[in-house]
Amino acid sequence: MGLPRKCDLSSENKQFLYCASGEAAVLFACLFGTLIFIHLIQAILYRRRYCWVIIMAAIWEAGAFALRVQATLDQTKDGALVPSVLLIYLAPILLNAFVYMVFGRMVYYYIPEKKIAGIRAERMALIFVWLDIFAFITQAVGGSMSADDESNVGVIGSRIYTGGIAVQQCFIFCFTGLLIKFHRVMLRGGGIPEKGSQWRVLVYVMYFTLFTITTRIIYRLAEFAQGTQEDKLTVLTTKEVFFYVFEAVPMLFGMSAWNIWHPGRIMVGPEGDFPRLSRKEKKAMRKEKKEQKKAQKQAKKEAKEEELMTLKENRQAAKEERRSRREERRHRSSTRESHHHHHHRRSQSRHSRAEYAVLDNSQQGQFWDEETGFYPYPANRSFT
CATH class of the missing domain: 1.20.1070 (Rhopdopsin 7-helix transmembrane proteins)
Structure with missing residues:
Protein backbone atom coordinates (compact mmCIF):
# COMPACT_ATOMS: atom_id res chain seq x y z
CA MET A 1 0.00 0.00 0.00
CA GLY A 2 1.51 3.27 -1.15
CA LEU A 3 1.14 6.80 0.04
CA PRO A 4 -2.13 8.56 -0.78
CA ARG A 5 -1.66 11.17 -3.47
CA LYS A 6 -3.73 13.55 -5.53
CA CYS A 7 -2.52 14.01 -9.10
CA ASP A 8 -4.39 15.90 -11.82
CA LEU A 9 -2.20 16.76 -14.83
CA SER A 10 -5.05 18.70 -16.43
CA SER A 11 -5.27 21.12 -13.50
CA GLU A 12 -3.93 24.65 -13.92
CA ASN A 13 -2.35 24.39 -10.46
CA LYS A 14 -0.40 21.22 -11.14
CA GLN A 15 3.00 21.22 -9.45
CA PHE A 16 4.64 18.47 -11.51
CA LEU A 17 4.63 17.61 -15.20
CA TYR A 18 4.06 14.00 -14.17
CA CYS A 19 2.45 12.14 -11.28
CA ALA A 20 5.35 12.22 -8.83
CA SER A 21 6.09 9.18 -6.71
CA LYS A 282 45.09 35.27 16.03
CA LYS A 283 45.23 38.58 17.89
CA ALA A 284 49.03 38.40 18.10
CA MET A 285 49.23 37.51 14.40
CA ARG A 286 47.01 40.44 13.44
CA LYS A 287 49.14 42.75 15.56
CA GLU A 288 52.32 41.42 13.97
CA LYS A 289 50.90 41.87 10.50
CA LYS A 290 49.86 45.40 11.38
CA GLU A 291 53.36 46.22 12.64
CA GLN A 292 54.92 44.67 9.56
CA LYS A 293 52.64 46.70 7.35
CA LYS A 294 53.53 49.85 9.29
CA ALA A 295 57.26 49.05 9.04
CA GLN A 296 56.95 48.43 5.31
CA LYS A 297 55.12 51.70 4.88
CA GLN A 298 57.82 53.56 6.86
CA ALA A 299 60.59 51.84 4.90
CA LYS A 300 58.87 52.75 1.68
CA LYS A 301 58.55 56.36 2.81
CA GLU A 302 62.22 56.52 3.81
CA ALA A 303 63.28 54.93 0.54
CA LYS A 304 61.23 57.51 -1.35
CA GLU A 305 62.78 60.37 0.65
CA GLU A 306 66.25 58.96 0.07
CA GLU A 307 65.51 58.66 -3.62
CA LEU A 308 64.33 62.27 -3.75
CA MET A 309 67.43 63.40 -1.86
CA THR A 310 69.70 61.47 -4.22
CA LEU A 311 67.89 62.94 -7.19
CA LYS A 312 68.30 66.43 -5.75
CA GLU A 313 72.01 65.86 -5.13
CA ASN A 314 72.47 64.52 -8.63
CA ARG A 315 70.74 67.54 -10.08
CA GLN A 316 72.92 69.87 -7.98
CA ALA A 317 76.06 68.01 -9.04
CA ALA A 318 75.00 68.22 -12.68
CA LYS A 319 74.34 71.93 -12.26
CA GLU A 320 77.79 72.47 -10.68
CA GLU A 321 79.39 70.48 -13.46
CA ARG A 322 77.68 72.59 -16.12
CA ARG A 323 78.77 75.76 -14.30
CA SER A 324 82.37 74.48 -14.11
CA ARG A 325 82.34 73.69 -17.80
CA ARG A 326 81.05 77.14 -18.61
CA GLU A 327 83.83 78.71 -16.48
CA GLU A 328 86.40 76.52 -18.14
CA ARG A 329 85.16 77.45 -21.62
CA ARG A 330 85.14 81.14 -20.64
CA HIS A 331 88.69 80.87 -19.31
CA ARG A 332 89.90 79.12 -22.44
CA SER A 333 88.26 81.74 -24.63
CA SER A 334 89.86 84.56 -22.62
CA THR A 335 93.26 82.86 -22.83
CA ARG A 336 92.97 82.44 -26.59
CA GLU A 337 92.00 86.12 -27.01
CA SER A 338 94.92 87.26 -24.83
CA HIS A 339 97.33 85.09 -26.74
CA HIS A 340 95.99 86.31 -30.07
CA HIS A 341 96.26 89.95 -28.95
CA HIS A 342 99.84 89.43 -27.73
CA HIS A 343 100.79 87.76 -31.01
CA HIS A 344 99.21 90.63 -32.92
CA ARG A 345 101.17 93.23 -30.90
CA ARG A 346 104.42 91.40 -31.47
CA SER A 347 103.72 91.23 -35.21
CA GLN A 348 102.99 94.95 -35.31
CA SER A 349 106.12 95.68 -33.34
CA ARG A 350 108.30 93.73 -35.75
CA HIS A 351 106.72 95.51 -38.69
CA SER A 352 107.19 98.98 -37.11
CA ARG A 353 110.79 98.26 -36.26
CA ALA A 354 111.48 97.18 -39.79
CA GLU A 355 110.09 100.47 -41.09
CA TYR A 356 111.98 102.45 -38.45
CA ALA A 357 115.27 100.86 -39.47
CA VAL A 358 115.11 102.23 -43.00
CA LEU A 359 114.81 105.82 -41.85
CA ASP A 360 117.66 108.21 -41.52
CA ASN A 361 119.10 108.83 -38.13
CA SER A 362 117.70 112.31 -38.25
CA GLN A 363 114.23 110.93 -38.88
CA GLN A 364 114.31 108.02 -36.42
CA GLY A 365 113.82 110.18 -33.38
CA GLN A 366 110.90 111.92 -34.99
CA PHE A 367 109.03 108.71 -36.02
CA TRP A 368 105.68 108.08 -34.41
CA ASP A 369 102.95 105.81 -35.65
CA GLU A 370 99.58 106.84 -34.31
CA GLU A 371 97.82 103.68 -35.55
CA THR A 372 100.12 101.05 -34.15
CA GLY A 373 101.16 102.97 -31.07
CA PHE A 374 104.87 102.22 -31.76
CA TYR A 375 107.35 104.03 -29.60
CA PRO A 376 110.67 104.24 -31.39
CA TYR A 377 114.12 103.86 -29.88
CA PRO A 378 116.06 107.06 -29.19
CA ALA A 379 117.63 108.67 -32.23
CA ASN A 380 121.16 108.26 -30.92
CA ARG A 381 120.69 104.48 -30.34
CA SER A 382 121.32 101.96 -33.02
CA PHE A 383 118.29 99.84 -33.99
CA THR A 384 120.29 96.68 -34.24
Whole structure:
Protein backbone atom coordinates (compact mmCIF):
# COMPACT_ATOMS: atom_id res chain seq x y z
CA MET A 1 0.00 0.00 0.00
CA GLY A 2 1.51 3.27 -1.15
CA LEU A 3 1.14 6.80 0.04
CA PRO A 4 -2.13 8.56 -0.78
CA ARG A 5 -1.66 11.17 -3.47
CA LYS A 6 -3.73 13.55 -5.53
CA CYS A 7 -2.52 14.01 -9.10
CA ASP A 8 -4.39 15.90 -11.82
CA LEU A 9 -2.20 16.76 -14.83
CA SER A 10 -5.05 18.70 -16.43
CA SER A 11 -5.27 21.12 -13.50
CA GLU A 12 -3.93 24.65 -13.92
CA ASN A 13 -2.35 24.39 -10.46
CA LYS A 14 -0.40 21.22 -11.14
CA GLN A 15 3.00 21.22 -9.45
CA PHE A 16 4.64 18.47 -11.51
CA LEU A 17 4.63 17.61 -15.20
CA TYR A 18 4.06 14.00 -14.17
CA CYS A 19 2.45 12.14 -11.28
CA ALA A 20 5.35 12.22 -8.83
CA SER A 21 6.09 9.18 -6.71
CA GLY A 22 5.84 9.73 -2.98
CA GLU A 23 7.45 6.37 -2.22
CA ALA A 24 10.62 7.26 -4.15
CA ALA A 25 10.83 10.57 -2.33
CA VAL A 26 10.48 8.79 1.03
CA LEU A 27 13.24 6.35 0.07
CA PHE A 28 15.75 9.04 -0.82
CA ALA A 29 14.80 11.15 2.19
CA CYS A 30 15.67 8.18 4.38
CA LEU A 31 18.90 7.46 2.51
CA PHE A 32 20.14 11.02 2.78
CA GLY A 33 19.02 11.10 6.41
CA THR A 34 21.23 8.05 7.04
CA LEU A 35 24.16 9.87 5.44
CA ILE A 36 23.60 12.78 7.83
CA PHE A 37 23.92 10.48 10.80
CA ILE A 38 27.02 8.68 9.48
CA HIS A 39 28.84 11.86 8.46
CA LEU A 40 28.09 13.45 11.82
CA ILE A 41 29.50 10.44 13.70
CA GLN A 42 32.62 10.39 11.51
CA ALA A 43 33.22 14.13 11.92
CA ILE A 44 33.12 13.75 15.70
CA LEU A 45 35.19 10.56 15.66
CA TYR A 46 37.97 11.95 13.46
CA ARG A 47 37.66 15.51 14.79
CA ARG A 48 37.38 17.17 11.41
CA ARG A 49 35.55 20.47 11.66
CA TYR A 50 35.40 21.02 7.91
CA CYS A 51 33.05 18.03 7.53
CA TRP A 52 30.16 20.30 8.48
CA VAL A 53 29.95 21.19 4.77
CA ILE A 54 29.06 17.70 3.59
CA ILE A 55 26.79 17.24 6.62
CA MET A 56 24.91 20.36 5.57
CA ALA A 57 24.70 19.05 1.99
CA ALA A 58 23.13 15.82 3.25
CA ILE A 59 20.71 17.81 5.43
CA TRP A 60 19.61 19.89 2.44
CA GLU A 61 19.11 16.80 0.29
CA ALA A 62 17.16 15.01 3.01
CA GLY A 63 15.06 18.11 3.65
CA ALA A 64 14.43 18.54 -0.07
CA PHE A 65 13.06 15.01 -0.46
CA ALA A 66 11.05 15.29 2.75
CA LEU A 67 9.37 18.39 1.30
CA ARG A 68 8.93 16.52 -1.97
CA VAL A 69 7.04 13.80 -0.09
CA GLN A 70 4.64 16.44 1.20
CA ALA A 71 4.29 17.94 -2.27
CA THR A 72 3.33 14.55 -3.76
CA LEU A 73 0.39 14.12 -1.39
CA ASP A 74 -1.54 16.87 -3.18
CA GLN A 75 0.13 17.73 -6.46
CA THR A 76 -2.30 20.55 -7.22
CA LYS A 77 -1.44 22.61 -4.16
CA ASP A 78 1.36 25.14 -3.82
CA GLY A 79 3.72 25.19 -0.88
CA ALA A 80 6.32 22.48 -0.43
CA LEU A 81 7.63 22.02 -3.97
CA VAL A 82 9.37 25.38 -4.37
CA PRO A 83 11.67 25.05 -1.32
CA SER A 84 12.21 21.40 -2.21
CA VAL A 85 13.44 22.27 -5.70
CA LEU A 86 15.61 25.11 -4.38
CA LEU A 87 17.36 22.80 -1.88
CA ILE A 88 17.91 20.17 -4.59
CA TYR A 89 19.42 22.85 -6.83
CA LEU A 90 21.85 24.12 -4.18
CA ALA A 91 22.91 21.02 -2.21
CA PRO A 92 25.43 19.81 -4.84
CA ILE A 93 27.37 23.06 -4.47
CA LEU A 94 28.10 22.15 -0.84
CA LEU A 95 29.40 18.75 -1.92
CA ASN A 96 31.56 20.54 -4.46
CA ALA A 97 32.90 22.84 -1.74
CA PHE A 98 33.70 19.83 0.45
CA VAL A 99 35.85 18.39 -2.35
CA TYR A 100 37.75 21.69 -2.61
CA MET A 101 38.35 21.74 1.13
CA VAL A 102 39.59 18.15 1.25
CA PHE A 103 41.95 18.74 -1.66
CA GLY A 104 43.52 21.75 0.05
CA ARG A 105 44.20 19.60 3.10
CA MET A 106 45.61 16.83 0.91
CA VAL A 107 48.17 19.28 -0.51
CA TYR A 108 48.96 20.46 3.02
CA TYR A 109 49.33 16.88 4.25
CA TYR A 110 51.22 15.14 1.43
CA ILE A 111 53.29 17.82 -0.36
CA PRO A 112 56.45 18.96 1.53
CA GLU A 113 56.19 22.50 0.12
CA LYS A 114 52.48 22.52 1.04
CA LYS A 115 51.57 24.06 -2.29
CA ILE A 116 50.71 22.96 -5.81
CA ALA A 117 51.21 24.92 -9.04
CA GLY A 118 52.68 27.75 -6.95
CA ILE A 119 49.49 28.13 -4.86
CA ARG A 120 49.61 27.45 -1.14
CA ALA A 121 47.17 24.86 0.17
CA GLU A 122 45.24 27.24 2.43
CA ARG A 123 44.90 29.90 -0.23
CA MET A 124 43.90 27.43 -2.93
CA ALA A 125 41.11 25.98 -0.80
CA LEU A 126 39.91 29.49 0.03
CA ILE A 127 39.93 30.57 -3.63
CA PHE A 128 37.83 27.65 -4.84
CA VAL A 129 35.43 27.89 -1.92
CA TRP A 130 34.79 31.56 -2.74
CA LEU A 131 34.30 30.66 -6.40
CA ASP A 132 31.83 28.03 -5.25
CA ILE A 133 30.03 30.64 -3.14
CA PHE A 134 29.71 32.84 -6.23
CA ALA A 135 28.16 29.94 -8.14
CA PHE A 136 25.94 29.25 -5.13
CA ILE A 137 24.60 32.81 -5.04
CA THR A 138 23.98 32.81 -8.80
CA GLN A 139 22.09 29.54 -8.67
CA ALA A 140 20.15 30.60 -5.58
CA VAL A 141 18.95 33.78 -7.30
CA GLY A 142 18.09 31.92 -10.50
CA GLY A 143 16.42 29.05 -8.66
CA SER A 144 14.21 31.33 -6.58
CA MET A 145 13.18 33.33 -9.66
CA SER A 146 12.42 30.19 -11.71
CA ALA A 147 9.62 29.30 -9.26
CA ASP A 148 7.50 32.10 -10.76
CA ASP A 149 5.53 30.51 -13.60
CA GLU A 150 3.11 33.39 -14.21
CA SER A 151 5.52 35.83 -15.89
CA ASN A 152 8.83 36.10 -17.70
CA VAL A 153 10.59 36.14 -14.35
CA GLY A 154 10.57 32.35 -14.31
CA VAL A 155 12.23 32.21 -17.74
CA ILE A 156 14.88 34.70 -16.67
CA GLY A 157 15.43 32.77 -13.45
CA SER A 158 15.92 29.52 -15.37
CA ARG A 159 18.52 31.20 -17.56
CA ILE A 160 20.34 32.63 -14.55
CA TYR A 161 20.33 29.22 -12.89
CA THR A 162 21.62 27.59 -16.07
CA GLY A 163 24.42 30.16 -16.22
CA GLY A 164 25.23 29.45 -12.57
CA ILE A 165 25.67 25.71 -13.10
CA ALA A 166 27.70 26.37 -16.26
CA VAL A 167 30.02 28.61 -14.23
CA GLN A 168 30.22 25.90 -11.58
CA GLN A 169 31.29 23.40 -14.22
CA CYS A 170 34.01 25.77 -15.46
CA PHE A 171 35.36 25.96 -11.91
CA ILE A 172 35.29 22.15 -11.76
CA PHE A 173 37.38 21.96 -14.94
CA CYS A 174 39.96 24.36 -13.47
CA PHE A 175 40.04 22.39 -10.24
CA THR A 176 40.41 19.09 -12.12
CA GLY A 177 43.55 20.51 -13.75
CA LEU A 178 45.07 21.10 -10.31
CA LEU A 179 43.97 17.66 -9.16
CA ILE A 180 45.71 16.06 -12.16
CA LYS A 181 48.80 18.14 -11.38
CA PHE A 182 48.78 16.84 -7.81
CA HIS A 183 48.30 13.28 -9.07
CA ARG A 184 51.36 13.54 -11.34
CA VAL A 185 53.52 15.09 -8.64
CA MET A 186 52.67 12.26 -6.27
CA LEU A 187 53.30 9.61 -8.94
CA ARG A 188 56.78 11.08 -9.52
CA GLY A 189 57.55 10.76 -5.83
CA GLY A 190 57.08 14.40 -4.96
CA GLY A 191 55.13 13.64 -1.79
CA ILE A 192 56.20 12.66 1.71
CA PRO A 193 56.94 8.89 1.68
CA GLU A 194 56.17 8.50 5.38
CA LYS A 195 52.54 9.50 4.77
CA GLY A 196 51.89 6.29 2.79
CA SER A 197 50.13 5.72 -0.52
CA GLN A 198 46.50 6.08 0.53
CA TRP A 199 46.44 9.42 -1.21
CA ARG A 200 45.51 7.46 -4.31
CA VAL A 201 42.19 6.51 -2.74
CA LEU A 202 41.33 10.13 -1.99
CA VAL A 203 42.30 11.21 -5.51
CA TYR A 204 40.09 8.56 -7.10
CA VAL A 205 37.19 9.43 -4.77
CA MET A 206 37.57 13.04 -5.86
CA TYR A 207 37.48 12.03 -9.52
CA PHE A 208 34.34 10.02 -8.84
CA THR A 209 32.66 12.85 -6.92
CA LEU A 210 33.45 15.39 -9.62
CA PHE A 211 32.04 12.94 -12.17
CA THR A 212 28.77 12.65 -10.25
CA ILE A 213 28.47 16.44 -9.96
CA THR A 214 29.27 16.87 -13.66
CA THR A 215 26.66 14.25 -14.58
CA ARG A 216 24.06 16.14 -12.61
CA ILE A 217 25.11 19.48 -14.21
CA ILE A 218 24.87 18.04 -17.72
CA TYR A 219 21.40 16.74 -16.89
CA ARG A 220 20.29 20.17 -15.70
CA LEU A 221 21.78 21.91 -18.75
CA ALA A 222 19.97 19.52 -21.05
CA GLU A 223 16.76 19.94 -19.08
CA PHE A 224 16.74 23.73 -19.38
CA ALA A 225 18.19 23.85 -22.89
CA GLN A 226 14.75 24.22 -24.55
CA GLY A 227 13.34 26.57 -21.93
CA THR A 228 10.52 26.08 -19.45
CA GLN A 229 7.48 26.44 -21.72
CA GLU A 230 5.34 23.30 -21.89
CA ASP A 231 5.43 23.07 -25.69
CA LYS A 232 9.25 23.01 -25.63
CA LEU A 233 9.80 20.56 -22.77
CA THR A 234 11.88 17.43 -23.33
CA VAL A 235 11.46 13.92 -22.03
CA LEU A 236 14.06 14.71 -19.34
CA THR A 237 11.51 17.06 -17.79
CA THR A 238 8.33 15.10 -18.34
CA LYS A 239 9.58 11.77 -16.92
CA GLU A 240 10.37 11.47 -13.20
CA VAL A 241 12.78 8.57 -13.64
CA PHE A 242 15.41 10.84 -15.19
CA PHE A 243 15.26 13.11 -12.14
CA TYR A 244 16.19 10.24 -9.84
CA VAL A 245 18.75 8.67 -12.19
CA PHE A 246 20.67 11.85 -13.02
CA GLU A 247 19.98 14.02 -9.96
CA ALA A 248 19.27 12.02 -6.83
CA VAL A 249 21.40 8.91 -7.42
CA PRO A 250 24.64 10.77 -8.38
CA MET A 251 24.39 12.96 -5.28
CA LEU A 252 23.72 9.94 -3.09
CA PHE A 253 26.74 8.08 -4.47
CA GLY A 254 28.94 11.18 -4.32
CA MET A 255 28.21 11.73 -0.62
CA SER A 256 28.31 8.07 0.42
CA ALA A 257 31.76 7.60 -1.17
CA TRP A 258 33.19 9.92 1.48
CA ASN A 259 31.62 7.75 4.18
CA ILE A 260 33.54 4.75 2.91
CA TRP A 261 36.85 6.56 2.36
CA HIS A 262 36.66 9.34 4.90
CA PRO A 263 39.55 11.84 4.73
CA GLY A 264 39.80 11.91 8.51
CA ARG A 265 40.59 8.19 8.55
CA ILE A 266 43.31 8.53 5.89
CA MET A 267 44.90 11.87 6.77
CA VAL A 268 45.53 11.33 10.47
CA GLY A 269 47.21 13.58 12.97
CA PRO A 270 47.27 17.36 13.35
CA GLU A 271 48.56 17.84 9.80
CA GLY A 272 45.38 16.27 8.46
CA ASP A 273 43.74 19.68 8.85
CA PHE A 274 44.88 23.26 8.56
CA PRO A 275 46.34 24.58 11.83
CA ARG A 276 43.67 26.15 13.98
CA LEU A 277 44.90 29.14 15.96
CA SER A 278 43.54 30.29 19.29
CA ARG A 279 41.99 33.71 19.74
CA LYS A 280 45.14 34.96 21.46
CA GLU A 281 47.34 33.70 18.64
CA LYS A 282 45.09 35.27 16.03
CA LYS A 283 45.23 38.58 17.89
CA ALA A 284 49.03 38.40 18.10
CA MET A 285 49.23 37.51 14.40
CA ARG A 286 47.01 40.44 13.44
CA LYS A 287 49.14 42.75 15.56
CA GLU A 288 52.32 41.42 13.97
CA LYS A 289 50.90 41.87 10.50
CA LYS A 290 49.86 45.40 11.38
CA GLU A 291 53.36 46.22 12.64
CA GLN A 292 54.92 44.67 9.56
CA LYS A 293 52.64 46.70 7.35
CA LYS A 294 53.53 49.85 9.29
CA ALA A 295 57.26 49.05 9.04
CA GLN A 296 56.95 48.43 5.31
CA LYS A 297 55.12 51.70 4.88
CA GLN A 298 57.82 53.56 6.86
CA ALA A 299 60.59 51.84 4.90
CA LYS A 300 58.87 52.75 1.68
CA LYS A 301 58.55 56.36 2.81
CA GLU A 302 62.22 56.52 3.81
CA ALA A 303 63.28 54.93 0.54
CA LYS A 304 61.23 57.51 -1.35
CA GLU A 305 62.78 60.37 0.65
CA GLU A 306 66.25 58.96 0.07
CA GLU A 307 65.51 58.66 -3.62
CA LEU A 308 64.33 62.27 -3.75
CA MET A 309 67.43 63.40 -1.86
CA THR A 310 69.70 61.47 -4.22
CA LEU A 311 67.89 62.94 -7.19
CA LYS A 312 68.30 66.43 -5.75
CA GLU A 313 72.01 65.86 -5.13
CA ASN A 314 72.47 64.52 -8.63
CA ARG A 315 70.74 67.54 -10.08
CA GLN A 316 72.92 69.87 -7.98
CA ALA A 317 76.06 68.01 -9.04
CA ALA A 318 75.00 68.22 -12.68
CA LYS A 319 74.34 71.93 -12.26
CA GLU A 320 77.79 72.47 -10.68
CA GLU A 321 79.39 70.48 -13.46
CA ARG A 322 77.68 72.59 -16.12
CA ARG A 323 78.77 75.76 -14.30
CA SER A 324 82.37 74.48 -14.11
CA ARG A 325 82.34 73.69 -17.80
CA ARG A 326 81.05 77.14 -18.61
CA GLU A 327 83.83 78.71 -16.48
CA GLU A 328 86.40 76.52 -18.14
CA ARG A 329 85.16 77.45 -21.62
CA ARG A 330 85.14 81.14 -20.64
CA HIS A 331 88.69 80.87 -19.31
CA ARG A 332 89.90 79.12 -22.44
CA SER A 333 88.26 81.74 -24.63
CA SER A 334 89.86 84.56 -22.62
CA THR A 335 93.26 82.86 -22.83
CA ARG A 336 92.97 82.44 -26.59
CA GLU A 337 92.00 86.12 -27.01
CA SER A 338 94.92 87.26 -24.83
CA HIS A 339 97.33 85.09 -26.74
CA HIS A 340 95.99 86.31 -30.07
CA HIS A 341 96.26 89.95 -28.95
CA HIS A 342 99.84 89.43 -27.73
CA HIS A 343 100.79 87.76 -31.01
CA HIS A 344 99.21 90.63 -32.92
CA ARG A 345 101.17 93.23 -30.90
CA ARG A 346 104.42 91.40 -31.47
CA SER A 347 103.72 91.23 -35.21
CA GLN A 348 102.99 94.95 -35.31
CA SER A 349 106.12 95.68 -33.34
CA ARG A 350 108.30 93.73 -35.75
CA HIS A 351 106.72 95.51 -38.69
CA SER A 352 107.19 98.98 -37.11
CA ARG A 353 110.79 98.26 -36.26
CA ALA A 354 111.48 97.18 -39.79
CA GLU A 355 110.09 100.47 -41.09
CA TYR A 356 111.98 102.45 -38.45
CA ALA A 357 115.27 100.86 -39.47
CA VAL A 358 115.11 102.23 -43.00
CA LEU A 359 114.81 105.82 -41.85
CA ASP A 360 117.66 108.21 -41.52
CA ASN A 361 119.10 108.83 -38.13
CA SER A 362 117.70 112.31 -38.25
CA GLN A 363 114.23 110.93 -38.88
CA GLN A 364 114.31 108.02 -36.42
CA GLY A 365 113.82 110.18 -33.38
CA GLN A 366 110.90 111.92 -34.99
CA PHE A 367 109.03 108.71 -36.02
CA TRP A 368 105.68 108.08 -34.41
CA ASP A 369 102.95 105.81 -35.65
CA GLU A 370 99.58 106.84 -34.31
CA GLU A 371 97.82 103.68 -35.55
CA THR A 372 100.12 101.05 -34.15
CA GLY A 373 101.16 102.97 -31.07
CA PHE A 374 104.87 102.22 -31.76
CA TYR A 375 107.35 104.03 -29.60
CA PRO A 376 110.67 104.24 -31.39
CA TYR A 377 114.12 103.86 -29.88
CA PRO A 378 116.06 107.06 -29.19
CA ALA A 379 117.63 108.67 -32.23
CA ASN A 380 121.16 108.26 -30.92
CA ARG A 381 120.69 104.48 -30.34
CA SER A 382 121.32 101.96 -33.02
CA PHE A 383 118.29 99.84 -33.99
CA THR A 384 120.29 96.68 -34.24
